[in-house]
Amino acid sequence: MSATRMMLAGFGGQGILFAGKLLAYAGMLANKNVSWLPSYGPEMRGGTANCAVIVSDEEIGSPLVPAPDVLLALNLPSFEKFEPAVEAGGLIVFDSSLIPQTSQRTDVTVCAVNATSMASDEGLNGLANMIMIGKFLRASGLFDLDTVFRALEKCVPPSKAALLEKNKQAISLGYNA
Amino acid sequence: MAIKRPHALTDVELHYCPGCTHGIVHRLVAEVIDELGIEGKTVGVAPVGCSVFAYNYFNCDMIEAPHGRAPAVATGVKRARPECAVFTYQGDGDLAAIGTAETVHVGARGENITIIFINNAIYGMTGGQMAPTTIANQVTTTTPYGRSLQVNGNPVKVCEMLATLDGTAYAERVSVDCVKNVMAAKKAIKKAFTMQLEGKGLSIVEVLSTCPTNWGLAPNAAMQWLRDNLMPVFPLGVYKDVSKEESK
Amino acid sequence: MSEKVLMKGNEALAEAAIRCGCTHFFGYPITPQTELSEYMAKQMPKRGGLYLQAESEIAAINMVLGAASAGVRVMTSSSSPGISLKCEGISYLIGSDLPCVIVNMQRGGPGLGGIQPAQSDYFQATRALGHGDGHAIVLAPATVQEVVNTTTLAFDLADIYRTPVMILGDGALGQMMEPIDFAEVPRRQCPAKDWACTGTGMKRPHNIVNSLYIQPEDLERLVEERFERYAKIEAEEALWEEQNTEDTELVLVAYGITARIAKSAMNMAREKGLKVGLVRPITLWPFPKKPLDKLSATAKRFLCVELSMGQMVEDVRLVVNGRAPVDFFGRTGGMLMTPAELLAQIEERMGK
Incomplete structure (x- = not known):
């Protein structure tokens, strides 16, 4: 596949946009074409948030992702909204701590990960998004961990360097879950 | 004493009506620019209204602003060229009606510019309509039965209003109805420019002026009408002077 | 070799503007261009420039008029409803032959409309950025890298032709991130601004920046001259x-x-x-x-x-x-x- 079209979705505050940015940065470091397009609006905080990320060998045309190859869902409304749209042969990774159901689809790969519970158990509150990323990387093989860690160093501002290790820890946790 | 044209005025003939006080105020501003020796670094902003052609009369660099926007234009100039002395020259409709927001906010920001505000209580250029400073019962072409406070509300008192803002450094209302007041007006204008040069913030001089043509009065009668009718509503005086407050 | 960075269209536009010498930015918040203003607010004070939040879009465009008159590179940005407010000032900028850059990250309309991406201001941008016979150059980038190149071109064209230039984007282009490289941005030769109001220094006749020509013969001649310039732009600058x-x-x-x-x-x-x-x-x-x-x-x-x-x-x-x-x-x-x-x-x- 020359292009991977991803949809990351959840509540505002779950770090959806950051997780998407991390994947876009990793794509850039892997010398791919990338685009990152967020939803935006007055209902950002606490409302739904999503972003479309495309990683491609070719020049990227439309940055929209109406039918994702990959869905990372961190809440039920997002799961219900995007699950039917995932392309056949695609991948769904969802946070089973927050989404009390699973996909009935048989034409896609479905990975459940207890991301939010794992995060609080491991003292990684607020990093369920990174656990999801870890799980996704393991399931998809889109990037190796090293590339994503290098991207993380670009995405975490120097003022928040302390968070870097925790983020890496969370990604590894998801990767090995 | 030989009367010489100030250097800061060009030799273009003014277009103002006979008896209009714009000519006096132009001269006062130009004399002050000469006396302070700042013509070479002064940028003026002309309004829309009778004094729209002010850009032809002042010898310094001049910009013609959209109606009411002179304070915003002056802000742009001053922020780009802080070393310049920047002034606006505006009438009552320009400054206190369509441009009220721009006027208030240069005060709020303490924009380091000088406003010369001509208040003659009427729209001159368009032929005598009600101004934001038209007084109660004053007849204009759009208040043919006199300004009704019920319909049109009250005149805007600009110096009083701007004096409430922390960024206003100096606000004085003067008049040019007689020699004594003309001298006082010049002193106020000089003080306003001086405070700008000292970086104090917004300085405004409101000049009670006449419009014989649209008031329907002879020039002398217009001066008397100003004294009898405008001065009680718009009392002369210093409404704000941070240099006084500092020296206290 | 320069390093690519990932930036939002809005932020990339602001950064490109600063890099090509924009020293003054006057704005008023509106979705979906706010990141552009916020980037300017953060960067300008650190880099010797000025960000000033105006009391309205109208004031902002007139501050642009003042700063452009004073000869600096200046920009404002907004989105559709805000551009309508700026149109008065843009007409004066056109009529006064002033260079500046105006950004419109379009959203749905008419009226307050919506905040999602739209392209319904094409007529306004190309036909009627205010009253009168006149045009602004309108550039419409499609990628974030092109946003960067176009911003630089916009400032150069503005100075070369003494005209406002609009960058017409949309909410999506402003919000999306793509990799960009600031190193490979072509530049043009720009003339000196000897017409600017910077004070005569008592060394030259006074400069006047003005759009009022009360004699119809004068105004017609001036507009015709401006349209000769437009003809040159049409012949040489279409992309x-x-x-x-x-x-x-x-x-x-x-x-x-x-x-x-x-x-x-x-x-x-x-x-x-x-x-x-x-x-x-x-x-x-x-x-x-x-x-x-x-x-x-x-x-x-x-x-x-x-x-x-x-x-x-x-x-x-x-x-x-x-x-x-x-x-x-x-x-x-x-x-x-x-x-x-x-x-x-x-x-x-x-x-x-």
Whole structure:
């Protein structure tokens, strides 16, 4: 596949946009074409948030992702909204701590990960998004961990360097879950 | 004493009506620019209204602003060229009606510019309509039965209003109805420019002026009408002077 | 070798402006361009420039007028409703021959409209950025890298032709992130601003920046002179991108974000063996007539795609001038078409 079209979705505050940015940065470091397009609006905080990320060998045309190859869902409304749209042969990774159901689809790969519970158990509150990323990387093989860690160093501002290790820890946790 | 044209005025003939006080105020501003020796670094902003052609009369660099926007234009100039002395020259409709927001906010920001505000209580250029400073019962072409406070509300008192803002450094209302007041007006204008040069913030001089043509009065009668009718509503005086407050 | 960075369109535009010498920015918050203002607010004080939040869009554009008169590189940005407020000032900027850059990250309208991406300000941008006979150059980038290059070009063209230049983007382009490289941005030679109001220094006659010409003969002469300049801009500055236009039967015409959707749809159509090409105007004013004129002789039909009820399509029809049918497909109100939706339109029109 020359292009991977991803949809990351959840509540505002779950770090959806950051997780998407991390994947876009990793794509850039892997010398791919990338685009990152967020939803935006007055209902950002606490409302739904999503972003479309495309990683491609070719020049990227439309940055929209109406039918994702990959869905990372961190809440039920997002799961219900995007699950039917995932392309056949695609991948769904969802946070089973927050989404009390699973996909009935048989034409896609479905990975459940207890991301939010794992995060609080491991003292990684607020990093369920990174656990999801870890799980996704393991399931998809889109990037190796090293590339994503290098991207993380670009995405975490120097003022928040302390968070870097925790983020890496969370990604590894998801990767090995 | 030989009367010489100030250097800061060009030799273009003014277009103002006979008896209009714009000519006096132009001269006062130009004399002050000469006396302070700042013509070479002064940028003026002309309004829309009778004094729209002010850009032809002042010898310094001049910009013609959209109606009411002179304070915003002056802000742009001053922020780009802080070393310049920047002034606006505006009438009552320009400054206190369509441009009220721009006027208030240069005060709020303490924009380091000088406003010369001509208040003659009427729209001159368009032929005598009600101004934001038209007084109660004053007849204009759009208040043919006199300004009704019920319909049109009250005149805007600009110096009083701007004096409430922390960024206003100096606000004085003067008049040019007689020699004594003309001298006082010049002193106020000089003080306003001086405070700008000292970086104090917004300085405004409101000049009670006449419009014989649209008031329907002879020039002398217009001066008397100003004294009898405008001065009680718009009392002369210093409404704000941070240099006084500092020296206290 | 320079390092690529990932930036939002809004932020990349602001950074590109600062890098090419924009020292003054006057703005007023409005979605979806706010990141641009916020970036300026953060960066300008650190880099010797000025960010000032005005009391209104009207004040902001007039501060631009003042700063442009004083000879500095200056910019303002807004989104559709805010641009309507700025139009008075833009008309004065045009009438006073002042260089500046105005950004419109379009959203749905009319009225307060919506905040999602739209292209329904094309008429306003290309026909009527205020009253009177006049134009501003209008640039419509389609990628974040092109936002960077276009911003630099905008400042250069503004100075070269002494005219306001508008960058017409949309909410999506402003919000999206793509990798950019600031190193490879071409620059143009710009003339000195000897007309600016910076104080005479008692060394020259006073400069006057003005748009009032009370004698109709004077005003007519001046407007005609300005239109001679416009003719030069039309002859020399039109920009566009063409893809697959050698053998094309159906020509898609689209700009900005829509051109990207069109590109995706074109590729899908090509995979199905349909001879579809794309003309993407980069300058909307001057409108790139040349490629469309040439294709009018060979293509079977044109399909103009916009996020509006059909505005640029009128320019396409003027150029094609009846030589081939010019169809229109659009979404509006903040809705974007998908490539699949557009592909269906293409197939229907090609009788497949």
